Amino acid sequence: MWPRLIASKILKKRVGSNNFVADYPSDTETWIELPSLDQNFPSFNSDSCMVLDQEETQNYKVFVGTWNVGGVEPTDDLIIDDWLETCNMSCDVYVCGFQEVVPLRAANVFGGENKKITMRWNSIIREALNKRNRSEEKCKDVKSTGDDDDELGELPKYRCIISKQMVGIMISVWIRSDLRSFIRNPSVSCVGCGLMGCLGNKGSVSVRFRLHETSFCFVCSHLASGGRGGDEKYRNSNAAEILSRTIFPKGPSLDLPRKILDHDRVVWLGDLNYRISLPEYATRVLVDKGEWTALLENDQVTFIEK
Template sequence: MAPATELQDFRIFVATWNVGGKTPNNCLNLEDFLQVEDSPDVYVLGFQEIVPLSAGNVLVIEDNEPAAKWLGLISQALNKPQHDSIFSSDLGPVSKISNNNILKESKSPSSTLHFFHKPSLKALSRNLRADSSLLKSCNCPVDLHSRESRRRQRKLSDLHSNLYSGSSHIGRYSCVDELLSTAEIPSSPPSPRQMSYCLISSKQMVGIFLSVWARKELVPHIGHLRVSTVGRGIMGCLRNKGCISISMSLHQTSFCFVCSHLASGEKEGDELKRNADVAEILKSTQFHKICKNPAANLAPERIVDHDRIIWLGDLNYRVALSYEETRVFLEDNDWDTLLEKDQLNMEREAGRVFSGFNEGQILFAPTYKYSHNSDSYAGETNKSKKKRRTPAWCDRILWRGDGIEQLLYIRGESRFSDHRPVCAVFSVEVEERNKNNRLRKGYSCAGRRLEFEDCIPKRHSLYEF
């Protein structure tokens, strides 16, 4: 008898960027940053400090406008055909992704795009997102005659019709303005050559913002979607620091994506605060129960219980050397010696934090702290020590679980903030229900009829990066 499941490879792009409290302008080009070769199946994009961490944003009301602008820029970049870029060649240099150079800002005039003055994050998310009730529901094997199973089967059929009849709105907006201000969804179908990604989930917690995107054809296979937040800021509970976690299943494999901003500071002992933040996040993150099948394991309630975990963010770990010592090694490009004094590496090796997690080899310069609109680290060009920080690899991406292979781990070169963005590409094994079992049973794990599932385009083998 054929095995119940089979493994398929999927590609996941992950990025983290502390944007220093700055709202994106019209000239920021994300296309070459996000459209890597052999476009990924899933995008996981985390930001920190999308708003200034002021008392008003932390204690009074959360400013959602920057998050809406980031969401619009991301959607435009993911769903814009590469041959029809809104950023023409006369707008200045735009880099292709490589080990040394990604995410350049174009030099176009501010009149190229005009953002809607007060974009609504809620309305924009609703327009870009796939059917949230379908994504949040349980798609484990259940009694096929139950009311819940019949309801999900009807919704899946409707989704299938929307995805492949040309009625979906994803990828049809000509510019960010239209995304942010439109009240109606355009009716014209997208070009067949256009990339089409749906927003699976997005969440803001003061300055932290996490969004997950997936190819349209994967949407029927995603379920158990849940979001959890943990505040670790002022007094150990306010939301200026902490994390957002998104849990979901893809086919028969559970995923957890954690975007965090940990305690800052480069004094001796500050790394212990960051260790405590990680421990509290792992302890306090709780996903609500959703699974209808108690025997299934696709809806874990804790981070570490997921099959595949990817943790990204401004982890804020520093280099345990003085500014002067660090500068000497940087001038010689002796990153290996500096990484031996990297606090995160030291704390992990001592077993005090991120037990069971992995990180790829770092082959790029420290990502923090840069002078404004400069490639120089803060403190290099002036004598003032007030804004000087010892250069460090604050921005990191780690993972945990079997069946994960990191294909790429690099940083970008945008001068947009005092941090450089960091991104990674993973090849991830995902369990799918065996086709022979589906033929024998006549239904898939989500309760869909066989003839419906045969219409879904199948994922081909992973290309070499």
């Protein structure tokens, strides 16, 4: 009990509580402004937000991607355009989840946020989303969104509204800059499920915000590994811990959701580590034969649903 309690306090201190980085300044102390940004953006306080008529419905397209990078730092020439499908630029919101952005050794597990690695990944995402030199042959039918910050015919600009790292788990959320006035109440909640049941080598980083009047929650997680029979119990336990322990800070609105499942839209992403409960050779044979029903019958996620 005592070791877990001490480790939990260390994690909370190292992770930085509810702080996160973002492109936009804010009046709240839970924001940390990223460097080299435009200074004329409005802050995310309630006074600067425009609210649509409750009966009006807006449709938005969201990209969600997850990548376990295996503890390897990104190279200077890393290009992620294909992953983000930036040629189409048809998404309004981009959510990028990462696992093992740092090697999972003791110094990193017990250490604080690696701001250098976070900034490198965000820089790569920014470059991919805001690149202006795409060829017309590769990127056809791209239309202007009418963003005030962009000239006619240019691709939309994207800005980071939330970026948070806990040990190897990182999530970064980007929006079209013309949507900035409709974003409210961004916040984060971290849950460690790793060593001693609480350290951040496994667990989740969850983010929430409101777009117009709809609340969104994105849960980026890295669950317990292990390919032996019964190891899925640890993954199930991690997921249950994340659901029960994720609590977002109170906001100015009394009806602001604080638990994951209380949000209007929830997306769970990450390296969940669920797998096919069959020997590798048997799995490969079924794949070669296209026996998808047999594979689904042995899918650990299917077991959970039952």
